[in-house]
Structures are given as structure tokens and as C-alpha cells.
Amino acid sequence: MSNSFMFKPLCFQTEIIETDSKELHNLLLGEKEIVFVIDKKVLNLNPSLLSGFADQRIIPVHATEEIKSFAHAQTLITQFHQLGVNRSTIVCGIGGGITTDIASFVASIYKRGTRLWLIPTTVIAMADAAIGGKTAVNFEGTKNEIGTFYPAEKVFYNPEFLQTLPYTEKHNGLFELLKISFIDDNVKLGRQIFTDGLSMKLILTSVHAKLKICINDLSDRGDRRKLNLGHTFGHLIESIYKYKIPHGFAVGLGLRIALRCSREYELINDETFTAIEKRLSQIPLTVFLDPETLSKIKEQGKEILLADKKNTDKLTLVLFKGLKPDIVVHSIDYSDRVLEIIIEELGKQC
Ligand SMILES: NC(=O)c1ccc[n+]([C@@H]2O[C@H](COP(=O)([O-])OP(=O)(O)OC[C@H]3O[C@@H](n4cnc5c(N)ncnc54)[C@H](O)[C@@H]3O)[C@@H](O)[C@H]2O)c1
Known part of the structure; x- marks a missing residue:
């Protein structure tokens, strides 16, 4: 025994x-x-x-x-x-x-x-x-x-x-707050970002929401992984653009790509897609990407996506699910369609 x-x-x-x-x-x-x-x-x-x-x-x-x-x-x-x-x-x-x-x-x-x-x-x-x-x-x-x-x-x-x-730093930081508002399903926080603008009160609301998730999953093996929403793609973008793009903007772009992938993998319907898109588009993505660098994603994107520490032979993505919207950690076989979505979304910023 x-x-x-x-x-x-x-x-x-x-x-x-x-x-x-x-x-x-x-x-x-x-x-x-x-x-x-x-x-x-x-x-x-x-x-x-x-x-x-x-x-x-x-x-x-x-x-x-x-x-x-x-x-x-x-x-x-x-x-x-x-x-x-x-x-x-x-x-x-x-x-x-x-x-x-x-x-x-x-x-x-x-x-x-x-x-x-x-x-x-x-x-x-x-x-x-x-x-x-x-x-x-x-x-x-x-x-x-x-x-x-x-x-x-x-x-x-x-x-x-x-x-x-500087304004850019305040602005790009809003995308992390926006991310938290989805994860905590904190619609109020989401609304305050647009109506009240940046404040310490808003930041501290977000801090409490994040700590609530981390406290039971310090080592990032459970629910905390939802905090990576937008980050797998964000890291790819930062890496391709050699970190010249502020982190929050990369996350903002990553959130849009995650939304597109969620619909692609039929985790959300068109109605939910539109509702989330509306929330995302309220913070403008004032980032301009150079189109030449974009072509590197076609060559290196797959390798970088699969090299991300959260991925092995499969892609582990954090995606939107359902009406709420809920967030899921979703494991999928790599598909070139993901790369196409990334290129389409980044192309809009060129
Ligand atoms: N550990 C984590 O959980 C976690 C989470 C999110 C982001 N990150 C990391 O954080 C980094 C991005 O953070 P960041 O956006 O704060 O970048 P940063 O540290 O580069 O700061 C951004 C710019 O603001 C300047 N700055 C800092 N404070 C200032 C102030 N009060 N007034 C004027 N200028 C000021 C900095 O010198 C820098 O130029 C990335 O490396 C990212 O990976 C880590």
C-alpha cells in the first residue's frame, strides 16, 4: 500500500x-x-x-x-x-x-x-x-x-x-484594462473605461479583478490562463515588430484577432461577435504598422506562434465563447487560417 x-x-x-x-x-x-x-x-x-x-x-x-x-x-x-x-x-x-x-x-x-x-x-x-x-x-x-x-x-x-x-502610454494601457473587463465579465469596468477615462479608481478595480483570479492559480495552470486573452497574438506582433510597438497596442490587436478566431472556430455567433467588436472598437487603435514588416509574419508567423511557451504541436489560444462572453482556453490544430486572420487584422493598421 x-x-x-x-x-x-x-x-x-x-x-x-x-x-x-x-x-x-x-x-x-x-x-x-x-x-x-x-x-x-x-x-x-x-x-x-x-x-x-x-x-x-x-x-x-x-x-x-x-x-x-x-x-x-x-x-x-x-x-x-x-x-x-x-x-x-x-x-x-x-x-x-x-x-x-x-x-x-x-x-x-x-x-x-x-x-x-x-x-x-x-x-x-x-x-x-x-x-x-x-x-x-x-x-x-x-x-x-x-x-x-x-x-x-x-x-x-x-x-x-x-x-x-505620455498620452500613448495612457492610451495603450487601456487595452489591458479592457482585457480584464472581459475576463472578469465586468461590464461596469468596461463601460467606465469609455465614460470616465483613466483614473486610479479604474486601475484599482482592475487590480482587484486580476488578483481575484491569480490568488487561486499563482502558477497559471488553471483559470489564470484566461488572462492571456490577446497575448499569444500580442507577443507574436511584438516579436515581429521587434518590440517597437507598445505592449498595450499589441494586446489590443491581439484581442481583435482572438475575436476573429473565436468566430472562425464557431465559439461565438455573429451577434456576440458584433457585441464584443463594439466594446473593442471604443478604444481606437492608433498604431501604424509598416507593411514590409507585415510580410515577415507570412514567413515566420507559424514558427513564432508554435514557439510561444503556451503551445506545443497545437495552438493553445484564449478565445471568447458564448454570449456572456465567457473566455476559454482552447486547444486547436495549427491552421493557416489563423495566420490569414492575423495578417488581415494587422493589414488594417498599415
Ligand atoms: N509580469 C506581468 O504579469 C506583465 C503583465 C503585463 C505586461 N508585462 C510586461 O510589461 C512590459 C510593458 O510595460 P510598460 O508598457 O509599462 O513598458 P515600459 O516599462 O517600457 O514603460 C513605458 C515607457 O514609459 C516610461 N515611463 C514609465 N513610467 C513613467 C512615468 N510615470 N512618466 C513618464 N514616463 C514613464 C518608460 O521609461 C518607458 O519609456 C512588457 O515587457 C510586458 O511584457 C508584464
Whole structure:
């Protein structure tokens, strides 16, 4: 007779803290063992944020997708090592999703994990990247290929960061909020995005909706996979356009492609298609793609789609289903029709 033991799945706690610049500064100053990985741009825009801290405790990074790499992770590890960072040191990542992803990744592997605080400063980082614990670096052209699940202890929300965000960054962030509104079937959130415009209240509604899903599925094997709605296609687009397209716009395009595929695979009828399309089209996709790059999708699209870490020989897509609309994780055999849909949708932006 064999014995077996069951352990509770990994659970996590993240404290969401609304704050302002003064309070945040005081809170940080109260910590003795802290090191900052901060987006250079954010540091320049907020010179007083880290005043009072020794320069060597402040590691500025130039936020581009290129720094989400093993090579840069190693640079940070070397800096941590030289600074004497240990497991009880707080690594505090400050910036957009690029900075929070790499800071969290290094915090999760250095000495098998340091403490981690995050201060997201873009809509995407506030609503998505800084919560739920996914850390990542890109690898050999594949987005977020290497990473860990390592939720931050505390995530700080300061609306003042939104004031310096360029219009494009605010606009492209709305697509992540829109995605959440479908997954949580939060029609109210969906409506508020169009009527009230961007606000911290809206972002925090989305944060709570995302955490509700992640809390029971930290490792992304169940319902959490629905959060990848629009992302398989979004990652393909980002990869083909060498990350020159903002992440939210890639997700926005990905949502439209997912909608088309949902109808193609008869998961939704025409009526549902039109209802979802109406919701999607309320946020304009102000992105212009160069047609030459588009031709690369014909050559490389299949390979990239199948190389996505969620796919093996089949395509695993997150699609719309039914009237509600519900979201399903759908496994299908690869079909050239998917590629045709992608090319048709991207062609509209050329
Ligand atoms: N880990 C996750 O669950 C998760 C989820 C969604 C996205 N992501 C990742 O997030 C990244 C995209 O995030 P992003 O859009 O925030 O990109 P980003 O970090 O590049 O920030 C966008 C731009 O805004 C600038 N910026 C940041 N804060 C600013 C501020 N307050 N004022 C003015 N400018 C500011 C940055 O310097 C950058 O130029 C992608 O790499 C994506 O893969 C991760």
C-alpha cells in the first residue's frame, strides 16, 4: 500500500497600498535595508523620490525590452552582490512593466529570493505587470520565455505617476484594462473605461479583478490562463515588430484577432461577435504598422506562434465563447487560417 501526502498549493499575499509622493518617500526612508531598481526616466522625472538614499543603493535602468534579458539580469546580480544584498534586503522595483519584470526576476532568483516591493509607474505596470507575481526576461527573440512566479509583498499606487505619462502610454494601457473587463465579465469596468477615462479608481478595480483570479492559480495552470486573452497574438506582433510597438497596442490587436478566431472556430455567433467588436472598437487603435514588416509574419508567423511557451504541436489560444462572453482556453490544430486572420487584422493598421 502506498502513502501519499497532500500539501496546500502555494498561496501568496500582496498588500496594495494607495499613497502619494510625500507619504511614499517617508515610507521608503523608514527602511534601512533597501535597494532600488528604477527606470532612469522615472528617476529624472521624480528627483526627490529617492532623496536621502546613498547613490549606490539606486540602480537606474534604461527601460527597453533589450534589458529584459539574462545579460542584464546578470549585471543586476553583480551589483546586488557588490552591495551585499541579502535575503532580508528589500528590492524595490520602480517603473513600468519592463523595470518591474526584470527587478522582480532578479529579486526572485538572487539568494533564492529577496524581499520585493514594487512601485509601478505606468498603467500597464499598475494594472497588470506589478501584480500576480509573474517575473520575466525575454530569450532568443521569445517574449517572457524565462521567468518565475514571485509576488511582491507590497505594491504602491501613487496617482501622481500618471501625470507625467505620455498620452500613448495612457492610451495603450487601456487595452489591458479592457482585457480584464472581459475576463472578469465586468461590464461596469468596461463601460467606465469609455465614460470616465483613466483614473486610479479604474486601475484599482482592475487590480482587484486580476488578483481575484491569480490568488487561486499563482502558477497559471488553471483559470489564470484566461488572462492571456490577446497575448499569444500580442507577443507574436511584438516579436515581429521587434518590440517597437507598445505592449498595450499589441494586446489590443491581439484581442481583435482572438475575436476573429473565436468566430472562425464557431465559439461565438455573429451577434456576440458584433457585441464584443463594439466594446473593442471604443478604444481606437492608433498604431501604424509598416507593411514590409507585415510580410515577415507570412514567413515566420507559424514558427513564432508554435514557439510561444503556451503551445506545443497545437495552438493553445484564449478565445471568447458564448454570449456572456465567457473566455476559454482552447486547444486547436495549427491552421493557416489563423495566420490569414492575423495578417488581415494587422493589414488594417498599415
Ligand atoms: N509580469 C506581468 O504579469 C506583465 C503583465 C503585463 C505586461 N508585462 C510586461 O510589461 C512590459 C510593458 O510595460 P510598460 O508598457 O509599462 O513598458 P515600459 O516599462 O517600457 O514603460 C513605458 C515607457 O514609459 C516610461 N515611463 C514609465 N513610467 C513613467 C512615468 N510615470 N512618466 C513618464 N514616463 C514613464 C518608460 O521609461 C518607458 O519609456 C512588457 O515587457 C510586458 O511584457 C508584464
